Amino acid sequence: xxxxxxxxxxxxxxxxxxxxxxxxxxxxxxxxxxxxxxxxxxxxxxxxxxxxxxxxxxxxxxxxxxxxxxxxxxxxxxxxxxxxxxxxxxxxxxxxxxxxxxxxxxxxxxxxxxxxxxxxxxxxxxxxxxxxxxxxxxxxxxxxxxxxxxxxxxxxxxxxxxxxx
Amino acid sequence: xxxxxxxxxxxxxxxxxxxxxxxxxxxxxxxxxxxxxxxxxxxxxxxxxxxxxxxxxxxxxxxxxxxxxxxxxxxxxxxxxxxxxxxxxxxxxxxxxxxxxxxxxxxxxxxxxxxxxxxxxxxxxxxxxxxxxxxxxxxx
Numbered sequence: 001x002x003x004x005x006x007x008x009x010x011x012x013x014x015x016x017x018x019x020x021x022x023x024x025x026x027x028x029x030x031x032x033x034x035x036x037x038x039x040x041x042x043x044x045x046x047x048x049x050x051x052x053x054x055x056x057x058x059x060x061x062x063x064x065x066x067x068x069x070x071x072x073x074x075x076x077x078x079x080x081x082x083x084x085x086x087x088x089x090x091x092x093x094x095x096x097x098x099x100x101x102x103x104x105x106x107x108x109x110x111x112x113x114x115x116x117x118x119x120x121x122x123x124x125x126x127x128x129x130x131x132x133x134x135x136x137x138x139x140x141x142x143x144x145x146x147x148x149x150x151x152x153x154x155x156x157x158x159x160x161x162x163x164x165x
Numbered sequence: 166x167x168x169x170x171x172x173x174x175x176x177x178x179x180x181x182x183x184x185x186x187x188x189x190x191x192x193x194x195x196x197x198x199x200x201x202x203x204x205x206x207x208x209x210x211x212x213x214x215x216x217x218x219x220x221x222x223x224x225x226x227x228x229x230x231x232x233x234x235x236x237x238x239x240x241x242x243x244x245x246x247x248x249x250x251x252x253x254x255x256x257x258x259x260x261x262x263x264x265x266x267x268x269x270x271x272x273x274x275x276x277x278x279x280x281x282x283x284x285x286x287x288x289x290x291x292x293x294x295x296x297x298x299x300x301x302x303x304x305x
Contacts, residue, residue, distance in 0.1 A: 004214065024258030027250060044250060057246075065229065066214070068207040073200055073277045074289050077270045081296055084263040097257055106302030110267065113295030116288050124284035125208075 005122075008066050012076065015060035017086035022053030025095060071122040078117040081110050181255055188252035192265040195245035197272040201280050202238030208281075209234065267296050 026049030044050050067076045088107050091097040210216070210228050217225050229235055252261045274293045277283040285293075 020258060020262045023250070024253050024262075027253040030254065061242075065203065065207055068204045069210055069213040069216075072283045073204040073281060074274050074283050074285055077200070077273055078289075078292050078296065081267060081270060084267070084299075087258065087262055091258055095258065102302045106263070106299040109295045109299035109302065110263070113292040113299065116292040116295065120286075120288050124286070125282060 005067075005070065008063050009076070009080075011063035012060060012067055012080050013083045013086065015056050015063060016080055017083035017090060019053045019056035019060055020083075020087060021090045021095065022049050022056060024091075026050035026053060028095075072124055075117060075120070075122045075124075078114050082114050084110055185252055185256035185261065188248050188255065189261060189265045189268070191248040192245050192252060193268045193272055195241050195248060196265070196269040197276050199238045199241030199245055200269070200273050201276045202234045202241060204277070204281055206232040206234035206238055263299075267299065271297055 026047040027044065029049065030044055030047055045054065064076070064080070085107050088099050088103065092099045206229070207213070209232060210225070213225055216228070249261070249265065252265065271293055274285055274289065278285045
């Protein structure tokens, strides 16, 4: 994990939290959408807050895809859940929603969970399973170099018992 | 006179809760399916940063958009997104967003182990439990 990868993970966190907040703000302006008037969901996009929220969520998606290209899903997802700490701060101080002490405790637990993940390896897919598995798949023939180089790199930390690089 | 109005208000709150939680469950299911497909797609694409430096951004985008798992994953995410819009119009953002995405995280821990063969070790299960507890408190 280098600085650039941490920056990508930070982007995932911030864009997700900011996007959700913008969406929430916009949807509150629009009000409840009736199940009988489903076109209301489409029209919601015309609200500027919803539009900005969607742009931010697109940025989130780009960083999320980048992170998933070199890290486990079970590594990236908890890292993104740090966004709920951000989200609670935004909900409390910008949207003026009530955040109870129990919810704050929940946020602390989520943060603790993220702390557990952050110390471990970001990629754990078995080096012994992958070559056997990929040997039967045509995609290896299309791009042999990156996949093999990646496997070799990933093999090292797993063999060493997940020691910090 | 006050009783009927009270009942109407109670049943309104109740139905709103049902709608919100149904939307949250829809988000969770669609997100787990989407996340697993997208994670698989991006592992097939390979390290985006390295690929970008070697072959350019066009190759990264082309290879990503041309991946069937990616397209299916995006469709699942679209379903999750519209469910999120519904949920947000019925409930508070500080309930809907953490509840949906953190329940998604738990579903993903199981799905990643089964479908992506990720090694979900004790460290990651502890993290899953902590986040699960956090979710329960956030929803309470």
